[in-house]
Amino acid sequence: MAPASSPLPISSESDEKYANVKWEELGFALTPTDYMYVAKCKEGESFSQGKIVPYGDISISPCSPILNYGQGLFEGLKAYRTEDDRIRIFRPDQNALRMLTGAERLCMTPPSLDQFVEAVKQTVLANKKWVPPPGKGTLYIRPLLIGSGASLGVAPAPETTFLVYASPVGGYHKVSSGLNLKVDHKHHRAHSGGTGGVKSCTNYSPVVKLLLEAKSSGFSDILFLDAATGRNIEELSACNIFIVKGNIVSTPPTSGTILPGVTRKSISELARDIGYQVQERDVSVDELLEAEEVFGTGTAVVVTAVETVTFHDKKVKYRTGEAALSTKLRSMLTNIQMGIVEDKKGWMVEIDRCQG
Amino acid sequence: MAPASSPLPISSESDEKYANVKWEELGFALTPTDYMYVAKCKEGESFSQGKIVPYGDISISPCSPILNYGQGLFEGLKAYRTEDDRIRIFRPDQNALRMLTGAERLCMTPPSLDQFVEAVKQTVLANKKWVPPPGKGTLYIRPLLIGSGASLGVAPAPETTFLVYASPVGGYHKVSSGLNLKVDHKHHRAHSGGTGGVKSCTNYSPVVKLLLEAKSSGFSDILFLDAATGRNIEELSACNIFIVKGNIVSTPPTSGTILPGVTRKSISELARDIGYQVQERDVSVDELLEAEEVFGTGTAVVVTAVETVTFHDKKVKYRTGEAALSTKLRSMLTNIQMGIVEDKKGWMVEIDRCQG
Ligand SMILES: Cc1ncc(COP(=O)(O)O)c(C=O)c1O
Ligand SMILES: Cc1ncc(COP(=O)(O)O)c(C=O)c1O
Numbered sequence: 001m002a003p004a005s006s007p008l009p010i011s012s013e014s015d016e017k018y019a020n021v022k023w024e025e026l027g028f029a030l031t032p033t034d035y036m037y038v039a040k041c042k043e044g045e046s047f048s049q050g051k052i053v054p055y056g057d058i059s060i061s062p063c064s065p066i067l068n069y070g071q072g073l074f075e076g077l078k079a080y081r082t083e084d085d086r087i088r089i090f091r092p093d094q095n096a097l098r099m100l101t102g103a104e105r106l107c108m109t110p111p112s113l114d115q116f117v118e119a120v121k122q123t124v125l126a127n128k129k130w131v132p133p134p135g136k137g138t139l140y141i142r143p144l145l146i147g148s149g150a151s152l153g154v155a156p157a158p159e160t161t162f163l164v165y166a167s168p169v170g171g172y173h174k175v176s177s178g179l180n181l182k183v184d185h186k187h188h189r190a191h192s193g194g195t196g197g198v199k200s201c202t203n204y205s206p207v208v209k210l211l212l213e214a215k216s217s218g219f220s221d222i223l224f225l226d227a228a229t230g231r232n233i234e235e236l237s238a239c240n241i242f243i244v245k246g247n248i249v250s251t252p253p254t255s256g257t258i259l260p261g262v263t264r265k266s267i268s269e270l271a272r273d274i275g276y277q278v279q280e281r282d283v284s285v286d287e288l289l290e291a292e293e294v295f296g297t298g299t300a301v302v303v304t305a306v307e308t309v310t311f312h313d314k315k316v317k318y319r320t321g322e323a324a325l326s327t328k329l330r331s332m333l334t335n336i337q338m339g340i341v342e343d344k345k346g347w348m349v350e351i352d353r354c355q356g
Numbered sequence: 357m358a359p360a361s362s363p364l365p366i367s368s369e370s371d372e373k374y375a376n377v378k379w380e381e382l383g384f385a386l387t388p389t390d391y392m393y394v395a396k397c398k399e400g401e402s403f404s405q406g407k408i409v410p411y412g413d414i415s416i417s418p419c420s421p422i423l424n425y426g427q428g429l430f431e432g433l434k435a436y437r438t439e440d441d442r443i444r445i446f447r448p449d450q451n452a453l454r455m456l457t458g459a460e461r462l463c464m465t466p467p468s469l470d471q472f473v474e475a476v477k478q479t480v481l482a483n484k485k486w487v488p489p490p491g492k493g494t495l496y497i498r499p500l501l502i503g504s505g506a507s508l509g510v511a512p513a514p515e516t517t518f519l520v521y522a523s524p525v526g527g528y529h530k531v532s533s534g535l536n537l538k539v540d541h542k543h544h545r546a547h548s549g550g551t552g553g554v555k556s557c558t559n560y561s562p563v564v565k566l567l568l569e570a571k572s573s574g575f576s577d578i579l580f581l582d583a584a585t586g587r588n589i590e591e592l593s594a595c596n597i598f599i600v601k602g603n604i605v606s607t608p609p610t611s612g613t614i615l616p617g618v619t620r621k622s623i624s625e626l627a628r629d630i631g632y633q634v635q636e637r638d639v640s641v642d643e644l645l646e647a648e649e650v651f652g653t654g655t656a657v658v659v660t661a662v663e664t665v666t667f668h669d670k671k672v673k674y675r676t677g678e679a680a681l682s683t684k685l686r687s688m689l690t691n692i693q694m695g696i697v698e699d700k701k702g703w704m705v706e707i708d709r710c711q712g
Contacts, residue, residue: 030508069560070426152386187549202558204425
């Protein structure tokens with residue numbers, strides 16, 4: 001693979017900003033870093049080598065499909081700093097593949113799998129100092145694929161931009177013991193034939209209002225049901241869901257309306273490794289209410305226990321804490337991610353130190 | 357109302373561009389004009405006076421909700437040049453109101469009704485020469501409301517941008533006798549509790565793929581069915597639908613999944629004026645297939661007859677041409693818009709000539 005372009009010099013402002021970061025207090029909010037990766041491609045062509053440029057506003061046509069018609073995809077993955085100061089990324093190939101699927105759905109030109117991974121690596125490398133110290137957070141990486149050319153009608157974009165930026169982050173939810181979810185029986189996140197199965201920007205702004213309403217009633221997030229029957233659980237606003245009963249761990253199937261989470265896939269594998277039976281199948285609300293344990297998985301939330309679920313007037317409490325399977329799975333996953341246990345699965349991709 | 361800001365000088369390039377426009381050949385494509393209107397507003401504040409600036413790329417944060425989460429609304433309306441050289445806009449207050457509803461749904465700060473109308477007027481005035489000669493097209497005006505601040509999480513935007521640009525356009529569809537529609541019984545455009553009832557950017561990119569597929573099979577557009585039952589017709593990708601049988605004109609109700617079109621509302625009124633009974637109610641596919649006439653309405657398509665509808669293997673042909681009600685309604689509407697008949701409804705808003 002080509003070595004990263006040598007980053008352009010940046011101002012001493014960045015050093016000051018860096019010196020003032022309180023790693024302990026990072027939530028899931030933007031702390032701008034120094035560089036981003038940008039590549040562009042015209043309709044009918046494919047992406048060639050992009051470049052690392054200083055992080056900052058981009059210039060875009062008012063008539064672009066991303067601004068007018070929501071033609072955009074995003075990804076989210078993380079880089080981790082190990083105790084011995086190596087920097088590693090978790091399964092970037094999976095995010096690359098998901099962007100390919102999304103691009104197909106939205107009629108966009110995606111970067112190749114290698115270009116995606118290389119761009120993520122270059123972005124991390126250029127912002128190396130922003131990967132928090134071990135145990136104090138992670139560097140969240142946000143690849144975007146957006147329709148950036150000018151097109152008045154609803155049509156594929158004349159130009160596509162692939163951009164990668166990053167921000168150090170801490171925890172996604174400010175929770176102690178677990179999430180308090182509200183089952184939404186009125187609104188759906190996705191519908192069959194829609195874009196629920198890909199990471200399209202169009203899946204997110206429609207849930208903001210529902211999320212704010214749920215939060216103002218004291219809930220941490222919403223649990224959506226399927227639009228077709230209204231009987232089965234799908235996922236939360238930004239993570240997948242699992243239920244546990246006895247030796248069986250169940251999670252809704254990825255049949256087009258839920259996002260195929262990379263964490264979901266990894267946690268399923270880890271649960272199987274320790275002897276659980278993992279079932280990908282329709283999970284009804286009734287079953288959810290009778291589960292022993294419920295948890296969410298996602299890059300941002302990692303593995304987070306659900307403490308309560310409220311459905312209409314019914315509120316159910318689940319096992320959380322040390323005895324919970326989710327606690328065990330979370331440790332198994334983060335131990336691999338942070339290099340505390342050996343990665344026997346080939347999930348971690350190291351950023352080559354000599355490139356720095 | 358405040359007079360328009362005096363436009364900044366622009367280059368002679370524009371004059372050349374203008375001299376070369378072939379009004380007769382305009383389709384629904386972008387012909388960039390000289391100026392656009394831009395206003396910004398921080399979270400928790402409201403929009404103040406924006407300004408007219410040269411048309412061109414805008415600068416935006418890579419971490420903005422419009423680029424990451426599809427937090428954006430658009431509008432579409434037209435300015436017309438009359439034979440006696442007045443320039444008038446069609447019902448801009450209706451688009452302003454629709455943007456207000458949309459902003460509420462997407463948790464955005466909208467411009468006030470007056471600010472919206474004033475911004476549209478200023479944009480038209482600044483681009484006055486781009487309003488095509490009578491009968492040769494119209495100036496399409498595209499207001500955008502986009503989440504432009506930087507926010508990593510899914511949340512309301514820290515800053516919102518209200519932007520208005522314009523482009524002269526001709527016909528939307530390259531059709532002679534009427535549209536050939538395909539009823540999509542697999543994919544839906546909207547679902548209950550979603551954003552189908554507002555002009556959210558998120559409703560559009562998901563249909564591009566379906567539209568391209570339909571077009572490659574020779575269809576002009578897709579007719580979507582409701583997601584709840586799959587039995588009732590909703591609308592096309594960018595216009596509303598009406599069916600005619602005897603003296604009754606029927607169109608699906610605006611109950612959240614279809615866009616409440618300004619043209620739809622106006623055409624309903626005109627049809628009533630000439631003695632038709634207009635019903636806003638669920639219209640089943642069965643009824644559609646038995647209709648005498650079918651037509652679409654929208655700012656871009658105006659009133660366009662549907663020549664055929666294909667549902668599974670069944671293809672039905674409808675009345676079009678001189679004998680069709682849609683032809684009559686189209687003339688009634690465009691006669692008002694172009695100033696051929698007097699506007700007794702107060703629909704046309706004149707751009708003050710002395711502001712020019
Ligand atoms: C809707 C939704 N579901 C699930 C996930 C989890 O996916 P992943 O584990 O790949 O982060 C995400 C993204 O983080 C998401 O946005
Ligand atoms: C989905 C959709 N339906 C209907 C319409 C028609 O609305 P209007 O008549 O206000 O242009 C539009 C916009 O043009 C639209 O995008």
